Amino acid sequence: MRIAPVVIAALCCSAAYAQCKKERALTKAEQGFYAKTKALAKALPAAPSGWQLHPEEVAAPAKLCTDVDAMFKKGETRLNLVAETEYRDPADRSAKQEAAAKQGAATADETKKQAELEKKASKMDAGMALAAVQADQQKLSQAQVDRMNRAMHEAGLDAEARIRVSLNPESESSTGCGYQKTLAPLKVEGATYAFAGTCDFSSNPQEPEGGVLLLFGGWSQKVDGATLEATPTYEPKKSHTVLQSMSVVISGDGKRPDELLKGVDVKALAGMIGK
Numbered sequence: 001m002r003i004a005p006v007v008i009a010a011l012c013c014s015a016a017y018a019q020c021k022k023e024r025a026l027t028k029a030e031q032g033f034y035a036k037t038k039a040l041a042k043a044l045p046a047a048p049s050g051w052q053l054h055p056e057e058v059a060a061p062a063k064l065c066t067d068v069d070a071m072f073k074k075g076e077t078r079l080n081l082v083a084e085t086e087y088r089d090p091a092d093r094s095a096k097q098e099a100a101a102k103q104g105a106a107t108a109d110e111t112k113k114q115a116e117l118e119k120k121a122s123k124m125d126a127g128m129a130l131a132a133v134q135a136d137q138q139k140l141s142q143a144q145v146d147r148m149n150r151a152m153h154e155a156g157l158d159a160e161a162r163i164r165v166s167l168n169p170e171s172e173s174s175t176g177c178g179y180q181k182t183l184a185p186l187k188v189e190g191a192t193y194a195f196a197g198t199c200d201f202s203s204n205p206q207e208p209e210g211g212v213l214l215l216f217g218g219w220s221q222k223v224d225g226a227t228l229e230a231t232p233t234y235e236p237k238k239s240h241t242v243l244q245s246m247s248v249v250i251s252g253d254g255k256r257p258d259e260l261l262k263g264v265d266v267k268a269l270a271g272m273i274g275k
Helices: 014-018 028-043 066-074 094-104 108-122 128-155 256-262 266-270
Strands: 002-007 023-025 052-054 063-065 079-088 160-167 180-185 193-199 210-217 219-224 227-232 245-252
Touching: 023 066, 028 079, 028 160, 028 266, 063 066, 094 128, 108 128, 160 256, 180 227, 193 219, 210 219, 210 227, 210 256, 210 266, 245 256
Parallel strands: none
Antiparallel strands: 002 079, 023 063, 052 079, 079 160, 160 245, 180 193, 193 210, 210 245, 219 227
């Protein structure tokens, strides 16, 4: 499980945190927040048959910047973290990937056509006619890229899947897709909201084919076609160490996300809210 502990406050992040003048040790309650990741690991499914599970050690930050304490007290910020578990098929696919990469090479017909277009363009002045020829050149090049991307996607099909769990996140907008193609409500008992979606992987062969998003705790959400805007609703008076919201993203190819979802202990995850 890859853990990236973050405090939702500019004072405790990246370069700003490096400039912190005073630090303090974590309280027992804050250490307990990060200890919740142990419960997360138990709630996630085992690796599919023949696959390997790739967890990473969960570790809380050694110290926190005291600059953020005032924000904690006012409820303006809270602890959060992102934990990602990887599931991989150990089969060697290098030969398939090398063959797929070669699919981007121009065919004899494409090379001939490109030469004809270049010759044609060299005899033209700027204008609509030249623009049309350049558009044809671009289409020809894009066809090669698309062909290679499809082959690369097939070569790596169902090679891995991921489950990302976010505690006290800022927002969610997809089911694990870089570009969300479709989105539909899903009924999952125990989750406040759930969605199933598919990804547009045409320009990125490493993009998963689809995924599932589960939301726990208080959330406001708006869906417009394949566009999702989900934002947690936090109660400022509650301690920054309380888990008020959670999101779970399960992404992969084909039916893999649905199969992994069946192994998730949704009840256990839901039971962590408010603690």
